Every structure is written in structure tokens, then in C-alpha cells.
Amino acid sequence: MARSVYVTGTDRGDGRQVVELGVMELLTRQVDRVGVYRPLGHDGPDPIYDLLRSRYRLTQPPGTVVGMRYAEASTLQAEQGTDELVARLVERFHTVARDYEAVLVLGTDFADTGLPAELGLNARLANEFGASVLPVVGGYDQTAESVVAEVHNAHDAYTSLGCEVVAMIANRVRDGQAQEAARTLGARLPEPVYVLPEDPALSAPTVGQVRDTLGAQVLLGDHTGLSRDVRDFVFGGAHLPTFLPALTEGCMVITPGDRADLIIGSLAAHSAGAPPIAGVVLTLDERPGEQTMALAARLAPGTPVLAVPAGSFPTAAELFSLQGKLTATTPRKAELALGLFESQVDGARLTDRLSVLRSDRVTPMMFEHSLIERARAHRRHVVLPEGSEERVLRAAEVLLRRNVCDLTLLGEDTAVRKRAAELGIDLPLLGAGEVPETSAATARIVDPRISPLRERFAGLYAELRAHRGVTHELAYDVVAEVSYFGTLMVREGLADGMVSGAAHSTAATIRPAFEVIRTKPEADVVSSVFFMCLADRVLAYGDCAINPDPDAERLADIAIQSAATAARFGVEPRIAMLSYSTGSSGAGADVDKVREATGLVRERRPELLVEGPIQYDAAVDPTVAATKLPGSEVAGRATVLIFPDLNTGNNTYKAVQRSAGAVAVGPVLQGLRKPVNDLSRGALVQDIVNTVAITAVQAQSAIRGPEKGGAA
Template identity: 75%
Template structure:
């Protein structure tokens, strides 16, 4: 196992931060304790990539431990004592990090005003001294395929000649039209894998907030979401309003003198109408609109940024020339886009194999989340999201598409969904219900339940399923226009593999249609739920904490069996603890007797399953307590599936552990349904939605596998 991986370049402008992010993603999927080391840094400058990696991957490593020497001090040491002394000092600082972590990601020099000679040679020597394989990144900006391929070969040969173990080569920021030619020119020409990543204009686009910082602009109007929009174009306003409106482009930042209230109002009105949605407006010359115009602007396009600078339009344009987007801790969306690009164009499985990092026994929250994403990607499924205009759902949809997790259907009025996505500056490339998809990548469609031709078909199906309740087709026609019912019927009819809802709907609104339409599996007595509780070093499964208030013994046994099956599906070896306030035979009473009876029912139904009950929580998870209370048990002290006697106990416990122990709670995950439908908390974060959709996709994979198995039996 290498003690580190050294990502480096051969010059400026290679965008290697994307590769550094991708490699860190690979390492944290496998290893719990990943360290970070940048041998040389700029004194006084904020290291945006280091801060991004620390924030995204929850690194507790102190920032001053990550940085070796600043360039000024390194140049002085080089001048006074020579290269050997400089390298010796950096090696000493590196080992201070390497000794404390399982693997270290090393970030090479940035070739920007470093005052150091022969930086490529220095990076190669440091990699050799650290015992780290190198992953060189070559810039492909504004070059053709042959030229890029030649540069990649030259870079490989240079590092190999300096004695480096070259892990792989990456050509980054390659013009989209040249990616095929570059790959063809490099085919079988090097002894290591080569990846070619296209230049993505979304990553190169600065956000409105980055423009504001670069210019020292004042924010007149705008919220956090508006300032996070990408600036994809600049439109300079000076013409009459009709001519100006015709020049607007999607994602443009309008730059106009501050006294042109007509252009300000016109641009915001066009944005509000979605024709086209702009990134914001930048007012020059230090002029500000009057109070009445400002109030109108705020009402026309709430949240849309309006900035003000003292300089004129020409000076402002000069300052903005060459400004590019950055991957920072403040731009998590760009990080997701970058990872999507990396995972699409890099053979991550092959690269992970060459890294040869041994997987440990510990499973951290991040490893569990990574595992969900990877499993979902292996056999892409189709998930319907009924809350198509909800901001968090749309942001999650962009992440899911970029990471290749699944195909999506967003429900809602198509113009409203498209307008909301554009307002948020999201790159979703939404398709209409009947539009053909190009390529083989994941797609997102928009379907309006009210206007969809499927509405009549679904009304017939729903009326047939609910005929025993007196539901007519006329009534069903109204019911199925509801997004939750429409999405559920898409799943029931095989037009989607699963559904996720609840960010803006109640649990009842999400689950009731599933109870009525999809119903339970033949081998499940009830629908129940589990939470995956991701602790610092392991994942526990808690059931049922969301659905059944007071299950009887038979229902409790069914919850245990279903929870064990769910645990196994997601890589958690099931050892089931049937929880109570009493352990073994030490207590009696109706509550304990229910758990005792449920335990016996589980043993009768699944004799091969490891189960213990009744048992107290501490005896279930703590080996020292188990050794005293149940020394002969195969479950006590090492339980992975914890079944609570009632909803009150389960819900209170999962929230207490989540808040007090800092656990990541993934769920609730519904189990027992014939096809997967999952509920979200109305406070769900974007990452929670991404995780739940990935879980739903994996459940759909498992359901499809069972169907194939039954068909072949």
C-alpha cells in the first residue's frame, strides 16, 4: 500500500484541483484516516483547495500541519543551504503527517510566482523521497488532440526519467471536440492508464459571489442562493431596451451604468419570465437606483443579485477578463460537478486498484455514503421525484445526474420546474416527457401529472385497485393528478423503479399512496422502516423509528426480519438485538414478554439469523457489558441491527444518538413494500436527498435481482 499519492502538474492552468478532489474521493471511500500535505504554499494566501478538502471530507487535521513551508521561506532556505537541505526539511514535515495517517494525499506546487527553479524536477524529487507514486496532470486548453497527446507523453517520460513511479496520466481541460482525438492519439502509447477530461464551461464559470469579491463590489440586492449562481456570459448594457433584451443570454451577468434603471428593470423582468434567466446585474459608475426602483427590482426577481461598483464599464470588463471559477469550500455545487466529471471520464475502479489501498474493518459515515453512490451507479435505475419545484430536490437532482447515480423524473408544471432550475443556476438539461435522450448518460425528464396522457391510464388503474372502497374513475382522475399518487403509480406501472418524496410533503402524503397502490411484499406482514446510523467507526441499523407506533409481537418479529434483510442488502452483517428495558430472564411484564415472544417468532421464521432478546441497549452494543450479562451470546456486545419495542422508544433513541454522538442518520428507509418508495424529512438537506435516492436505487436493483431469480427458478 502506498503511503501517499502525489498529484502534480507541469505548469499553470491545468485545473488539477478537480483531480485532487477526485483522488481524495477515492481514498476516503476505502480508508478512514486520510491525511493531506502541501509541501509548499503561498504565505498569506488562502489555500482554497485545502479548505475545500478539509470541509468536504471532514478532516480534523489542523491546517498548519497540512502546509509544509511557504515559498518565500523555501526560496531563502534553498539560497542559503541548497536543494538537499530544502528537501530534507520538507521530508521531515511530510513524515510528521504520514506517521499519523493511513494514507496521505500530497498536493504538488502550483507554478505561480514561486521563485523556485525547475519545479517539475522538485516535484519529482519530493515524490521519490516521500515514496509516493505521482499522478501528473497536463493542461489541454486551446490545443488540438495531437498536441495534447504529445504533451502527455512528454510529461510521463520526464517523470519516469527522474525515477518516479507514475500511477496514471490525466489530460484535463481538453476542448470537448478534441477528447476523442486525444484518446486516439494516446491509445496504447504509454504503460500507464491515461484519462482525458473535457473542459467544462460550468466549472470555469465564476459565481456571482466570486465576481463580487474580485471587484470589491457592494451587494445591493440578492440572497445566498443568487450569489452562488454561475456567470456564464457577460452582457454590456448601453443600447435601447428592445435591443438590449434581444442580447440577453442564459446565465449572463448584465453590466450596465447604474443610472440605467430601464435596463435593470428590463433584465430582471426578463429573468422573472424565464426568457432568459440571468445570473445577476452589475451596476457601474457608483450609481445606485432610487428607492422605488430598488423595491420594484426586489419584487420582480427575488434573490437575484444586483451588485454595484465605482469603476466604469470598460475598467470593470478589463478586471473581469480571465476571471475563472474556483473550487472552494463555498462552492459545494461546483465540487459535485467536478466529481461527476472525474467519475465519468476516469476509470475510477482501475485507478483505485492501482492505488492498492487496503480496506480496513471500520466503516465511517463517508465510506457508507460513498458505497451507496457507487452501488447505485453500477446498474442505473430510474427514480421519480414528485417535488419538482423544491429547491433542495432540484439541487440534489443536479448532483445525482452529474454523479451518474440514476435517471430521474421530476413532477410538476414543466414551465415552473424549468424556471425554478434556471433561477437556481442549475445545469439539469431537462427533457420533456416525450423528448428523446442523446447519449447514454443519465437524464432527467419533467412530467406534469395534470396534463400528462398517463393520467387517464393511471385513473383506470387506481379505480380498479380501490374499487372495494367505492372509488370511481371520475374520482380517481382527480386523485392521480396529485404528484404523490402520480409518482407512486409510475412506480407501480413499471415506468419508474422507485420514488422519493417528503421534502415538502408530510410522511402520510408520501406513504399513503404506497399503501394503497404498491402494497406489501408477499413475505412481509407490514411496512416498517429503518435508519442507518453511521457512527464514527461502524454502521448500525435501527428499526422501526418512523412508521409503526406500537407493534405487537408478530409485527415486531416482522420488523426484525425485514430489518435484517435490509441490513444485509446494504453490506451490514445482521446480528439482531430485540431491545427492551430488561436483558435475558432478568425481568417480566407485558412489554418484556412481547419482546421475548417476538424473539422466538424470529428464531422460528429465520433459524439461521443471529438474534438475541430481550436485551438492553448497552448489553447489545458494548462488549464489556455483554460479557457480564450475556457471556454466551453471539449477538450481545456486537449487535448491528437494533429493533425497538415501539415507535416512541425508537424515534427518541435515534434522535438522541444522532445529536449526542454526532452520528449521521440516513433514512427513514421503508421496507416491506413490493417496490421502493422512501420518505424524506421535511428538514432534509441536499445530501440527505442524494443518499435517500441512492438507497432507493439500490433497493430497486435488489428488487429486480429477486424478480430475475424468481423467473429463472
């Protein structure tokens, strides 16, 4: 039977969506099939389920998620009693549970439900489902003493009703009270207690949510601008010199639409980065003139300017109670929420207490989760040369919020900060020489053109490339290029790895690595693998990016390296040396090369499972394998597929990626002394996150450079 966890609360406003998201993250790390069940739901869309479905690629039929709507439940309870209501909800729960390895149950929300004794109903349902209970207590605007008392009351209430409480969580506790509450609670309850502080970035609405709440018309702005957080509201009525000092970072300016001076002044301040604002709302159904709007568009491209018919006072009344929401349309907030959950909750211990057994196979979702987990376990430092590129900045925010690694962003300091502000991205940036105040991941910005490291790197590069006639003067120009500067940081131990390629060619990324970092002593060649995340498994493809036509010696080396890379990332290596022929059925120079390479792998690494030559279908399909190579330990079960040449490998991975909808993570370079990895120029934010996490994991076992420390 599926193992279930019931996330519930004691009152409205506890922000438990953060916990629901965090628990789903833990469950999907362990098992492939996770179901969602909400016993009682409101009419209309369910924002948190829509978020879970999109983020975790849930295939559960939406009609099975909600047991019953509140209005129907209230009528049923009044007419036929609680027993009948519970019986029907339990029956519908089991319909979900029998199809999944684990079920996340979303308890009632205590908001206009029309149900009496709601806490007792949640407790009874959890018991009937056989689910562990994870109560969440809201601590917003409460003292530490009050939070402690509320957690004790909730714990007593659920345990007295026979529930198996696996942990208690106090959420949205003020920063100054959170630590004190955690210390007190940790000593008083038998179960783990976690305290999540209030995060203003989570409670802040986005500009898009402001638009929807007000029914506003968008006069200027783009999708990126609408995703900015609104951290404050500033109402414009004074003259410009008095008004400008009142602007704060991330504020939404509310001003009558005929105040062109305040509109242009706000956008000019944003353009100068002093401070970056979220947007402007124009009231009283007034519209600035054509010339004013044209100037506004040039001053701050993408910054939203909205218009509403109401005056400032009714507009303010609607906005002051507006809270940010986790939805499928706010993926950035989901990352912030997960970062908060993971920083405060011992995920390994909680998973243990939930008694969820890990699946034997590695699914794509589990593979992606394991990257983040493993990178975070022993945090490393990665340099990103494309520091002002939008996707890189968005990936950096995810990596830092989830404590995956420390980062150095290369680029001109003002340009990087301004771009981040325009995108509404909040990065914990350290200044030159600044020491982190906490153990959380941080980032620095380094400008290669003016960095004190430039002179040192120029001398090193000139020495390394002297045999090619490189002078100090030429080296001084070369190392100012971000890919060379980042690679030299890795060589010198000022960073543990580098990821580039979102805006640079593959050659621009890997050439410096060949020149500066070079191959490991035990490696014959630098090669690559793609991790191909298919619907039901993860395969490693090598080499699809570097070597055009490797001979048998190099092909064997690529196979051995690829097996080691696969094993490092949790994929049990079973190597298929691919060819157009299987076994002894064919002959020719190409088949002979693969046969010779297979023999070399067996000779060098007899413990590895390897088969070759073998065709792709016989390698991955058990039915075909039973016919072509019966009794083989690899055929039909291969996880590491080695292509005979770049033409075959590159075309195959792209065909599988496009035709089968596979997620291709890579190329992951192997054979270098220290990790440097390339991105596709079409890489998505999640691709960048995954590649940086892979680089960080590679760095955990790489040979370290002679020096340590942060970038200057």
C-alpha cells in the same frame, strides 16, 4: 505505512483541483483515515484544502498540512541547498503519514513559487515519500495533437526521474479534441490515460466571486443568487429593444447605474425566463432611484444587483480573466467536478493501481460513498414528486451530474424550469418523447394534470380501490396529486422507485404506497430502518417510523427485514432485540414479547446472529456486554438494533441524532413490492441525495413491473 498518492503537474492552469478532489473521493471510499499534505504552500488560506476538510470531515490539525511556505523554502534552498529543503519536507510528511492509512499529497502549483526546476523537485519529493505519482497535464485551448505530445513529455519526465506513475490525466481539453486525444493516448502508454473535457460550468465564476473580485456592494440578492454561475458578460449601452436580444442564459449584465431601462428590462427578462440571467453589475458609482430598486426586487427576488465605483471598461478588464474556483463555499462546483471526474476516470481501476486496501469496518463516509457507487453501477429511474422544491432541484443536479440515476420531476413544466433557472441549476432535461443522446443520466418533467398517463392511472386506481367505493371520476382527481401519480408510475414500471416528503407529510408519501404498491408476499408488515451514521460506525435502527406497537410476530418480521436491508447496504447484520432487560434478568409482558420475537427470528432465519432481550448499552458497548452477556456473538457488537415499539425507537433515534451528532439516513421503507421512501421535511440536500441513492439500490433487486420505459 500509509499508502500515498502525489498529484502533480507540469505547469500552471491545469485545473488539477478537480483531480485532487476526485482522488480524495476514491481514497475515502476505501479507508477511514486519510491525511492531506502539501509540501509547499502560498501564504493565506488554501481553498482546495478547506474544501477537502469541509467535504470529507477531515480532523487533521491544519498546522500539519503544509510542509513549508514558498518564501521560506526559496530562502532555505538558496542558502542550504535542495537536499536540506527535501530533508525537512520529508520529515514533516512522515509526521502526517504515521497517523493515517492513506495520504493525498498536493504538488506544487507552478504559480509564482520562486523555485527552479519545480517538476524535478516534485518528482524527487514523490520518490522520497514513497508515493505513487499522478501527473495532470493542462490541455486548455490546445489541439488533440498538442495534448498527446504534452502528456507524453510529462510521462517521460516523471518516469525518467524514477517515479511510479499510476496514471496520466489530461484536463480541460476542448470537447472536440478530447475523444481524439483519449483514443491516441490509450494506445501509446503502458499506464491508463484519462482525458477530462473542459466544463464551462466549472470555469465559470460565481456571482459571489465576481463580487469579491470587484469589491462590489450588494444592493439586492440573497445567498442563493450569489451562488449562480456567470457564463457570459453582456455590456449595456444600447437602447432596450437592441439590448434585450443580446442577453444570454446565465449572463451578467454590466451597465451604468443610471440606465434604469436596462436594469428593469434585464430583470423582467429573467422573471419571464427569457433568458434567466446571473445578475446585474451597476458601474460609475450610480444608484437607481428608490422606486426602480423596489420594482427590481419584486420582478426578480433573489437576483443579485451589485454596484461598483469603476466604469465599464476597467470592470470588464478585471472580469474577463476571472476563472471559477473550487472552494468550500462553492459545494455545487465540487459536485460538478466530481461528476466530471467520475464520468471520465475508471475509479475502480485507478483505486486498484493505488493499492489502497479497503478498511474492514464501514465508516459513515464510506457508507455514503458506497451508496453512490452502487446506485451508479446499475442505474435506475427514480421519480421525485416535489419537482419545484429548491432542495429537491439541488439534489437532482447532484444526482444527474454524478450519474446516480435517471429522474422524473413532477410539476408544472414552466414552473420547474423557471425555479431551476432562478437557482442557477443546470439540469439535462429531456422533452416529451426525446431520446437521450448520451449514456449520461437525464431528467424529464411531467405535469400530472396534463399528462396522457392521467386517464390510464385513473382507471387503474379506480379498479384497485373499487372495494372502497372509489369511482373513475374520483380517481381522476386523486391521481393528479403528485404523490399518487409518482406511486402509480412506480407500480406500472415507468419509474423504479419514488422519494418524497421534503414538502409533504409522511402519511401523504406512504399512504399511496400502501394502497397501490402493497407489501411483498413474504413480508408480514411494511416497516422502516434508519441508518445511523455515528462517528466511527453505521448502525441500522428499526422500526422508528411506521409501526406503533408491533406484536411478537411483527417484531420478528421487522428484525428479519432490517437485517436484509442492512446487509444490502454493506452493514454486516448482528441483531439486537432491545428491551429494558438483558437476558433472563427481567420479566413482564414487554420483555416477554421481545423474548418471543427473538425466538421466532432464530426459528425462521437460523443463520442470522440475534440476541434478545438485550439493553442498548449491552448491545453496543463491549465492556458492558462482557459483564451482562459474556460469550455472546452479538452483545457489544450489534449493528441492527430493533426497538420494541415506535415510541422507544423514534425518541431514541432523535436523541442519538441530536446528542451524538449522528447523521440519520432514512426512514428507509422495507416490505413494499417496489421502493418508495420518505424524507423529513427538514431534509438537507445531502439527505435527499442519500435517500434517492438508497432507493435506486433497492430498485436494483426489486420485483420489476410489467412495463418499462420513460414517462410520457
